[in-house]
Amino acid sequence: MPSTFEVLAEPRRRQILDVLRAGECSVNDLVARVPVSQPGMSKHLKVLREAGLVQVRQDAQRRLYRLSPAPLAEVDAWLEPYRQMWAERLDALERHLDQMPDE
Amino acid sequence: MPSTFEVLAEPRRRQILDVLRAGECSVNDLVARVPVSQPGMSKHLKVLREAGLVQVRQDAQRRLYRLSPAPLAEVDAWLEPYRQMWAERLDALERHLDQMPDE
DNA sequence: CAACAACATTACCCGTTGGTTATATTACCG
DNA sequence: CGGTAATATAACCAACGGGTAATGTTGTTG
Numbered sequence: 001m002p003s004t005f006e007v008l009a010e011p012r013r014r015q016i017l018d019v020l021r022a023g024e025c026s027v028n029d030l031v032a033r034v035p036v037s038q039p040g041m042s043k044h045l046k047v048l049r050e051a052g053l054v055q056v057r058q059d060a061q062r063r064l065y066r067l068s069p070a071p072l073a074e075v076d077a078w079l080e081p082y083r084q085m086w087a088e089r090l091d092a093l094e095r096h097l098d099q100m101p102d103e
Numbered sequence: 104m105p106s107t108f109e110v111l112a113e114p115r116r117r118q119i120l121d122v123l124r125a126g127e128c129s130v131n132d133l134v135a136r137v138p139v140s141q142p143g144m145s146k147h148l149k150v151l152r153e154a155g156l157v158q159v160r161q162d163a164q165r166r167l168y169r170l171s172p173a174p175l176a177e178v179d180a181w182l183e184p185y186r187q188m189w190a191e192r193l194d195a196l197e198r199h200l201d202q203m204p205d206e
Numbered sequence: 207c208a209a210c211a212a213c214a215t216t217a218c219c220c221g222t223t224g225g226t227t228a229t230a231t232t233a234c235c236g
Numbered sequence: 237c238g239g240t241a242a243t244a245t246a247a248c249c250a251a252c253g254g255g256t257a258a259t260g261t262t263g264t265t266g
Contacts, residue, residue: 009112010224014181021184027243040225042244061233061242069189076186078117079179081124086172113254130213143255145214164212164263 004071007051012036013044017053020067027063107174108181110154115139116147120156123170130166 008014012034019025019033031041045065048054052071057064111117115137122128122136134144148168151157155174160167 003112003114005108005114005117006112009106009109011106011108012224014108017185021188028241036224037226038243039227039245043224046244058233063243067188069185072182072185073189075178076182079175079182082120082172082175083179085124085170086176115254131211139254140256141213142215142257146254149214161263164210166213 001050002047004051004053004074007047007053008075010044010047013048016041016044016048017067020054020065024057024064024066026059027065030065104153105150107154107156107177110150110156111178113147113150116151119144119147119151120170123157123168127160127167127169129162130168133168 015034016030019030025033027038027041027045030045031038034041036044045054045056049056053068054065055068057066118137119133122133128136130141130144130148133148134141137144139147148157148159152159156171157168158171160169
């Protein structure tokens with residue numbers, strides 16, 4: 001079972017999540033918005049489902065997928081200690097620029 | 104050239120970055136701390152270098168690697184709109200729990 | 207300069223992954 | 237009940253990625 005990081009490594013999977021941020025979506029709608037074939041979409045959705053990043057709901061013949069962002073918290077948590085680091089560096093840059101008013 | 108996301112998909116690469124958070128490190132030191140062979144480590148370090156996530160400095164025969172967290176900002180930026188979403192859901196959960204004092 | 211230490215690179219192998227085509231499944235509709 | 241729409245699954249293939257063993261490179265030291 002791939003980790004959340006591996007699941008997000010696929011650009012089109014991130015794109016799918018981006019689309020789903022706007023709200024529930026059927027597979028056909030997703031295929032229309034993301035450059036991937038229908039079987040390819042089903043494959044990606046399966047990966048996203050197994051990673052807990054999306055949930056499905058059945059509506060007649062269609063399956064409506066919706067976002068389930070909880071696993072992203074893991075990524076966010078990993079990122080946390082780094083976040084401070086690049087903030088510090090940007091601050092240092094600003095201070096540096098403050099000392100060079102001619103540039 | 105792999106994206107930052109793809110670079111981070113490798114667990115050992117994240118581990119390398121985690122080690123480097125403590126400070127500059129030689130390749131041998133990294134090999135001692137991360138379960139990967141020396142050639143494997145060189146490969147991973149190359150990927151991290153080309154992604155801009157680490158920088159090298161030469162010290163005699165050794166090469167000292169240090170963290171360069173700037174590219175992580177891209178990941179953080181992608182995550183941003185989602186961050187609010189799971190925060191909202193946790194808030195909703197809290198409010199829900201507040202309404203059920205017996206549970 | 208010879209020997210060694212630290213690291214990078216090459217060549218090779220193998221498992222995984224994403225894409226595609228074809229087929230199965232399930233629900234609706236006439 | 238036959239046909240069609242929506243989606244999933246299977247089978248196959250090519251590309252890629254990471255591991256390993258062997259070798260190359262560069263700097264140091266005696």
